[in-house]
Amino acid sequence: MNVLLITALTATLFNVVLTLLVLGRDFRSRLHKVYLLWGIAVTLWNLGCFYLYQDISTEEAFKWAKVLQLGVIFMPVTLFHLCVLISQTRVGLLLPLLYLTHAGLAVSLFFNRFITGVRPIAFGSAGSGYWSVPGPAFWVFMCFYVVITTSLVLMLYHKQKIVPPMQRKRLRALLASIVGLWIFGTNDLLPILGYDYYPGTHLHFYPLGNFAALYYVVIVGYSVLQHQLLDVHVTLSRFAAQFVRLLFMFLIGFSLLLILLWIKPGQFTPFSFASAIVVLLISAVVASFFFPQFFGKGTDELERQILGDRFEYHARVQNLIETMRSFPEQKFLMEELEQLLAHTMKVISYQLILLDETTRGFMLFHSHPPRPNVALSDMQIDSPVFRFFQETRAAFLSCNMVYETTRETRLEREARMQLKLFEPEFCFPFFSGEDLVGLMLLGPKVNQDLFTPHDLRLLSELASNLGLLLNQIRLRQQLQVAHEQDLLGRMSRGLAHDLNNLLTPVQTLLQLSQEADLSQAARQELLPVALRNLQTVRTYVNEALFFSHNAKLNGKPAQMVATVREAMTLAEVPAQQKGVKIVFQEDTDAIIEMDTILIKRLLSNLLGNAVDASPSGSSIDIQLAPLPKTEISRDWYRLQVIDRGSGISSENLKKVFTPYFTTKNTGDGKRGFGLGLAIARKIVHLHGGNLSIASEEKKGTTVQVDLPSKLTQTQTLQQEAEKGAAPKL
Helix, strand or coil, X not given: CCHHXXXXXXXXHHHHHHHHHHHHHCCCCHHHHHHHHHHHHHHHHHHHHHHHCCCCCHHHHHHHHHHHHHHHHHHHHHHHHHHHHHHCCXXXXXXXXXXXXXXXHHHHHCCCCCEEEEEEEECHHHCEEXXXXXXXXXXXXXXXXXXXXXXXXXXXXXXXXXCCHHHHHHHHHHHHHHHHHHHHHHHCCCCCCCCCECCCCCCECCCCHHHHHHHHHHHHHHHHHHHCCCCCCCCCCHHHHHHHHHHXXXXXXXXXXXXXXXXXHHHCCHHHHHHXXXXXXXXXXXXXXXXXXXXXXXXXXXXXXXXXXHHHHHHHHHHHHHHHHHCCCHHHHHHHHHHHHHHHCCECCEEEEEEECCCCEEEEEEEECCCCCCCCCCCCCCCHHHHHHHHHCCCCEECCHHHCCCCCCHHHHHHHHHCHHHCCCEEEEEEECCEEEEEEEECCECCCCCXXXXXHHHHHHHHHHHXXXXXXXXXXXXXXXXXHHHHHHHHHHHHHHHHHHHHHHHHHHHHHHHHCCCCHHHHHHHHHHHHHHHHHHHHHHHHHHHHHCCCCCCCEEEEHHHHHHHHHHHHHHHHHHHCCEEEEEECCCCEEEECHHHHHHXXXXXXXXXXXXXXXXXXXXXXXXXXXXXXXXCCEEEEEEEECCCCCCHHHXXXXXXXXXXXXXXXXXXXXXXXXXXXXXXXXXXXXXXEEEEEECCCEEEEEEEEECCXXXXXXXXXXXXXXXXXXX
């Protein structure tokens, strides 16, 4: 049993498997096509060696020597081409000239000008084989071989010093494999150059090229998994991790058997050698299956260095994708996401940017590490990053040019510049239907490893599901608000019924008392108070009944400016009585699909509150302006009512939308008892808009209402279905 035969055959098989793996992942990739040429060349070399180490005739040996040399001829140029693509180095017309030259050398092989024959050579006690006798074309090849391999090593060495840290690892892995292959491959050229002994020694020459080819395959295979050396992604599951562990065990066992075979060559037969390998693998598989702790209980630090942590976090990403729909609140989802990205995947930073339903602008929703408030005024639907995703529907945008293999477009460059503030590695979009509602920005990994294509595919799937889930959580929160309002409606109906029953006899009693023989002074004191309180309670009842009925929208396109001015007319009398001026600043001729009666009621409530809070001699500003466009199908407008009154404390500001909560101790019949803002918010929500309040004590209050130009399709259908319903209050 010849150790050289085993290494040559094993190297051939390993190289074929790796070449098919690379090509099978994406045979359209230019890099993979070049790797196919390189793989064929290495396979021909190893296959030729396998036959030349056997006891065959000289004629047959000459035939296999030509097969071997055909692979040798194309190995340098294909390897050079491969390294040029991986290192992204421009060489112009040099590659076509090199391929043309080596094709000419291949032609000379068939005319016996590259090699002229073969000769037997002994390797001492290790055996013997046939070696090629060089022809004139071979010496031309040697010149190219020396120049190309030297240039390769120098190019990669200098390139890895100037590239970013992430790409540096992949180039160093490639450089290590090439240097090893070059050294041991050059060793096999010695007999062709006329050296049967190592120069200056009495040591027999020993072939090492096939050993180098075998471990070259291992190094490149490891680099593919660990450092993204090629455009190859492998689904790294726990099963794959176990497979790699068994492969390492196989290589260790194989190396030990080769050493024994080299020491005692006559003690092994092909059957015994193959049986030992098979028994080793089967034993390891069975033991690891039935006894998971078979590999020991020690630290896994070395294993993680060898295998990396992708096996772990790929499983975690997939698990989060499958289970995230069960998260009831954003808080728990964000905690799990931070655990995954920051602690398992170990990214330096990440940010979530979402469309804020309250302000109709984009905001920094969540970030790691936490960032102070970041102005995102340039984040609009017509900004570069949003136009890029809307136009291309791309799964992600790479912000590090290390990942780019094609020339960037102007829109891509502008999008990357817009995101430069966050220093991301990748940007993933959140879509809701046709609209882009957010972004996930992902920074580099702490260890500067590259993101593999499988990483990006999983992260794209994660971003897609995350965007949908965040939108669903928001919808659930809106439904919860609607449910709470429905419960308040039920309570209001009960309260209204009880109050009406209680006040009816009081009203009757007061009326009878007015007709009775009461003193004039008593009547003048009691009756106006009783009637005023009665009117106040009835006003409260009417406001409470707003919650008890399902308000119907009669949405029609109308001018918002005209509606605002009508509401101002209703508020003019109390404003003049208090000496308050109302100023309207319109910045748009907005046409909004709305229920004008409800919108006027909304504005009357807001203006009434503003007048009550404003001191004499002050002014109330009403501002109407369009918002930056964030949707394709409709526009949004912002209405603000700004007073300079007493303001609201931060504690009370949290409660202003709570029905029946009020800071007013008196009422005049036109004010209710803490239902005004709750009614205002319900009107805004019925129109699909948002209402928010900003206030500071002793400085005033700003009520902000954002309304869309069109009702949603659901609202329109509901409106049409309810046209025959009872009128609103």
